[in-house]
Amino acid sequence: MNVPVVYWSGTGNTRAMAGAVAEGIRSAGAEPILMEVADADVAVLVSEDVFALGCPSMGAEQLEETEMEPFVESLEPFVSGKKILLFGSYGWGDGEWMRDWAERMRNAGAVLIRDEGVITNESPDEEALEECRAAGKELAAE
Template identity: 55%
Template sequence: MIHVVFFSQTGNTEEMAKAVTEGIQAAGGEAKMVSVSDISAADLAGDAVYALGCPAMGDEVLDEGEMEPFVEDLLGSVSGKKIGLFGSYDWGDGQWMRDWEARMTGAGAVMVAPPVICNNTPDEEGLANCKALGEALAKA
C-alpha cells in the first residue's frame, strides 16, 4: 500500500493527490490517499514508498499548522525511503518545493521522480505529471 499524504487548503493539492493516486493504481499498485491530519509520521515508518503533497504557504513554506510538524517528525525515518513530492502554489517560483526536496534528500530520502508543482488549479499537463509521479512510485 502506497500512502499519498497531503494537505490542501483550496482543493488544488487534493486534486493533485487524486491524480498521484490514480497513477499508482494505473501502474498496478495499491494506493491510499489520506489527509495529513488523519495520519502520523509513525504510521509511515514501515512504508518503503510514499508520496507527500503540500501547497506553498506564506513566504513559500510548508503549511505550518499540520504539514510542517508532520514532516519534522518524519525526517528521522526517511533515510532510504523512496518518495515523491507534489504541491501547488500561487506566487513565487517554487522555492518551497526545492527547499522541501533538499530537506528530504538531506535526511536520506530517495526521490522517485522530480517533484511536481502546479500554479493554482492543476491543468491537464500538471495532472498528467502527477499521474506519472504515481506510476514512478508504483514501480519504485
Template identity: 60%
Template sequence: MDKVIVAYWSQTGNTAAMAAAIGEGITEAGKEAVVTDISSVSMDDLQAASAFALGCPAMGAEVLEEGEMEPFVTEVEAFASGKKIGLFGSYGWGDGQWMRDWEDRMKAAGATVVGGEGVICQETPDDEALENCKALGKELAALA
C-alpha cells in the same frame, strides 16, 4: 508492499486534486493507493513504507503550511533515510522555492526524491500537471 500512501495537506483543493491524480497513477500501475489528509495518515504505516508521496501547497513566503504540515514533515525527516519520496504541491506566487527547499530537506534526511524533483503547478492543476502527477504515482508504485 502493495499499498502506496499519498499524504497531503490542502487548503483550497488544488493539492488534494494532485493527490487524487497520483493515486490514479498508483492504481493504474497495479498497486493500492491510500490517499489521505495528513491528519488521518498512520505514521507507523508511513514509516514502514519504502516509497510514499507527500503534498503541500506553498504558503506565506513560499514555505510549507506551518500549523500541521511543518511538524508532520519534521517527524518524517526522523525516518526518511532510505525512503523514496514523491513530493508535490501547488503555488499561487513565487517560483517554486518552497519545493526546492523541501527537496533539499528530504535529501539531507537521506531520502531519495522520486523523479529528482517535486511535481508543482500554479493554482489549479491543469491536464499537464495531472498527467505529471499520474506519472509520479506510477513511478512510486514501481518502487513500492
C-alpha cells in the same frame, strides 16, 4: 503493495494532485492509500518504503505550518532510504518551497522521485494532472 499519499490542501488544488498521484499508483498495480495529513500517522509511514507527500506553498514559500510542517518534522528522521514523491501547488513565487523541501528530504537520506517534486501554479490543468499520474506510476513501479 500499498502506497500512502499524504497531503494538506487549503483550496483543493493539492487534493486534486493527490487524486491524480493515486490514479498513477493504481495504474501501476499498487493500491494508493489517500489521506489528509490530519488523518495520517507518522508511525505508519515509518514502516513504509514508498510514499508520497503533498503540500502547497504557504506564506513566504514554506510548508503549511500547523499540520504539514510538524508531520514532516516528525517523519524526517525516518526517511533515509525511502522512495518519496513530493508534490504541491503554489500561487506566487517560483517553487522555492518545493526546492527547499526536496533538499531537506534528500539531506535526510530520502530517494526522491522527480528531484524537485511535481508542482503547478494555482489549479492543476490536465498537463499537471498527467504529470502527477506519471509520477505516481513511477513511484509505485518496483
